[in-house]
Amino acid sequence: MQEWLIHPVVQGAVVPFLAALIAGLLFAPLRLAGLCLAAGFAAAVYLVVGFQFSPLNTVRKLLLLGLAAPALGVVADLALRPTRAAGPVAAVICGAASIWVFLALLKQKDLAQALIAAGATAAYVGWQVGAVLALRHDSVRAGAAAFALGLGTGVAAVFAASATLGLYALAFGTASSTFLLLQMIGGKRIFAGMTFSLTAGLLAGLIGAAAVYLAELPWTALAVLAAVPLAARIPVPDRWPVWGQVVALSALTLAVAAGSCLLAWQASRGPSG
Amino acid sequence: MKAGVLCAALSSIPLVAAAAPESYTFDPHHTFIHFGVDHNDFSTIWGRFDKSSGKFTIDRQAKTGAVEISVETASLSTGDGVRGDRPRSRDEHLRSVDFFNAAEFPRMVYKASAVKFSGEVPVEVSGQLTLLGVTRPVVLTVDRWRCAAHPVTKRGICGGNAVGSLLRSDFGMKWGIPATGDEVKIRVTFEALKD
Numbered sequence: 183m184q185e186w187l188i189h190p191v192v193q194g195a196v197v198p199f200l201a202a203l204i205a206g207l208l209f210a211p212l213r214l215a216g217l218c219l220a221a222g223f224a225a226a227v228y229l230v231v232g233f234q235f236s237p238l239n240t241v242r243k244l245l246l247l248g249l250a251a252p253a254l255g256v257v258a259d260l261a262l263r264p265t266r267a268a269g270p271v272a273a274v275i276c277g278a279a280s281i282w283v284f285l286a287l288l289k290q291k292d293l294a295q296a297l298i299a300a301g302a303t304a305a306y307v308g309w310q311v312g313a314v315l316a317l318r319h320d321s322v323r324a325g326a327a328a329f330a331l332g333l334g335t336g337v338a339a340v341f342a343a344s345a346t347l348g349l350y351a352l353a354f355g356t357a358s359s360t361f362l363l364l365q366m367i368g369g370k371r372i373f374a375g376m377t378f379s380l381t382a383g384l385l386a387g388l389i390g391a392a393a394v395y396l397a398e399l400p401w402t403a404l405a406v407l408a409a410v411p412l413a414a415r416i417p418v419p420d421r422w423p424v425w426g427q428v429v430a431l432s433a434l435t436l437a438v439a440a441g442s443c444l445l446a447w448q449a450s451r452g453p454s455g
Numbered sequence: 456m457k458a459g460v461l462c463a464a465l466s467s468i469p470l471v472a473a474a475a476p477e478s479y480t481f482d483p484h485h486t487f488i489h490f491g492v493d494h495n496d497f498s499t500i501w502g503r504f505d506k507s508s509g510k511f512t513i514d515r516q517a518k519t520g521a522v523e524i525s526v527e528t529a530s531l532s533t534g535d536g537v538r539g540d541r542p543r544s545r546d547e548h549l550r551s552v553d554f555f556n557a558a559e560f561p562r563m564v565y566k567a568s569a570v571k572f573s574g575e576v577p578v579e580v581s582g583q584l585t586l587l588g589v590t591r592p593v594v595l596t597v598d599r600w601r602c603a604a605h606p607v608t609k610r611g612i613c614g615g616n617a618v619g620s621l622l623r624s625d626f627g628m629k630w631g632i633p634a635t636g637d638e639v640k641i642r643v644t645f646e647a648l649k650d
Binding site for chain 1: 472511538541542543547550551552553558559560561565587627629630631632633634
């Protein structure tokens with residue numbers, strides 16, 4: 183059993199998939215199927231390095247926010263009834279929070295470099311949060327974006343020499359696939375809301391940025407990943423069945439994410455760092 | 456005349472007392488920290504850090520000493536630094552957040568102020584290693600030690616080897632356990648020049 187649990191495929195895909203499926207089925211009646219993302223991600227964290235938050239280094243701050251996001255999402259969906267302004271406001275807050283996450287690394291840079299890096303990081307994280315949150319009323323599009331962001335960020339992070347970050351991202355990508363699967367099997371959309379979209383956007387943003395800071399992911403790969411939520415907005419005929427829309431939008435978003443993986447792969451072809 | 460001799464004798468006392476503890480600076484060209492880790496229960500993979508700096512003091516009469524050495528984590532090498540047909544080499548992976556997280560923690564530091572002696576020879580050093588922001592005790596056994604004048608420069612020099620071990624999971628470095636071993640063997644080979 184232990185040998186199975188330490189296998190990367192089990193840690194980053196099999197167990198997160200099962201955890202997300204169970205959570206999705208359990209919470210769908212409460213309009214909280216988006217918690218499947220948190221369940222899949224938490225399962226991967228538990229298996230890869232476990233829950234430990236002291237000392238609070240960059241990755242642990244990332245985990246903390248990644249696990250706090252679904253809780254905030256639940257509160258927002260159930261109690262606050264978020265308005266149109268919720269997306270931009272959340273994007274700004276998450277962008278600012280990303281500076282706290284990467285503060286230890288920013289402090290090691292010259293002031294000018296630190297300001298540029300902080301601005302770029304906040305912009306990327308804020309963009310991913312805002313762009314995925316903008317899809318929250320269409321659970322197929324939000325799911326397809328999260329699916330591609332997870333797989334794209336995960337594969338790119340592995341190419342960039344971080345298996346840990348890669349598995350975290352692959353786990354939330356796999357968990358997103360269960361969110362899509364539930365809609366395909368049920369033949370109807372399920373509520374995504376802030377619970378799903380905030381978690382997906384924040385994890386995609388923070389893990390992608392972490393792979394640049396802590397591994398060797400080129401920033402150009404993030405520029406391509408930033409286009410994934412846009413690809414999820416491409417019109418598909420409403421008359422198509424849900425499974426058809428899922429397949430089409432997933433193919434589109436995955437094609438864009440594959441571009442990011444290609445850039446990460448090409449960067450890894452250069453001389454050793 | 457007597458007063459002059461007495462004055463000279465008295466003034467030399469603090470100098471003699473201060474001269475007892477000797478201070479040495481590690482020679483970075485002859486000081487390396489080697490580490491060995493079990494790999495899939497087949498073999499022990501050895502690597503080393505190429506860049507380090509630090510000092511130690513020793514007082515053979517008082518049987519005391521202190522060591523401080525700072526190691527640049529990005530300077531590690533395990534003999535696998537070329538990517539070949541892989542995305543990244545093992546050395547690049549070891550520098551990443553999965554292991555030493557060299558971008559966030561560019562240095563690890565070992566500080567010790569408890570030294571056991573056998574006669575005038577230090578045999579065990581007990582100190583604290585700070586790695587990945589976590590500080591834990593690490594004991595090093597000195598299994599080789601010699602101090603003499605450098606054969607060329609005639610400057611005082613001490614050299615030797617020290618060994619120890621730690622559990623990397625104690626420092627939060629948990630990726631790959633148990634396939635890549637938790638226990639890390641340490642071997643320090645050093646030479647230090649008298650200040």
